[in-house]
Amino acid sequence: xxGKNKNKRDIEWKEAKKKCRxxxxxxxxAKKLGLNPKSLxxxxxxxxxxxxxxxxxxxxxxxxxxxxxxxxxxxxxxxxKKKTPEYSLLPVHRRLL
Numbered sequence: 001x002x003g004k005n006k007n008k009r010d011i012e013w014k015e016a017k018k019k020c021r022x023x024x025x026x027x028x029x030a031k032k033l034g035l036n037p038k039s040l041x042x043x044x045x046x047x048x049x050x051x052x053x054x055x056x057x058x059x060x061x062x063x064x065x066x067x068x069x070x071x072x073x074x075x076x077x078x079x080x081k082k083k084t085p086e087y088s089l090l091p092v093h094r095r096l097l
Contacts, residue, residue, distance in 0.1 A: 012036075012037040013031075015041070016040045019041055019044065020054075020055040022040075022055065022056050022059075026059050026060065033059070033066065040055055
């Protein structure tokens with residue numbers, strides 16, 4: 001049963017890749033973001049939807065935002081570690097003996 005589901009999912013990704021005009025790199029980004037192929041096909045802009053970006057740009061922007069956010073979060077963690085007071089700088093009554 002798992003083989004059928006995997007095969008069906010692969011077919012859906014191939015269809016989304018073709019309809020949305022995506023390359024392998026953009027498909028990989030979409031998979032990392034947790035998007036499914038049906039949502040990509042639904043977001044194909046119509047001619048009357050000039051405000052919508054093409055799917056490949058939409059995926060790339062979301063991926064870039066997510067990566068920037070991850071870098072900021074990991075950067076803040078390292079800064080917070082540096083700002084924590086060291087054991088020797090704590091007042092004597094706060095030290096655990």
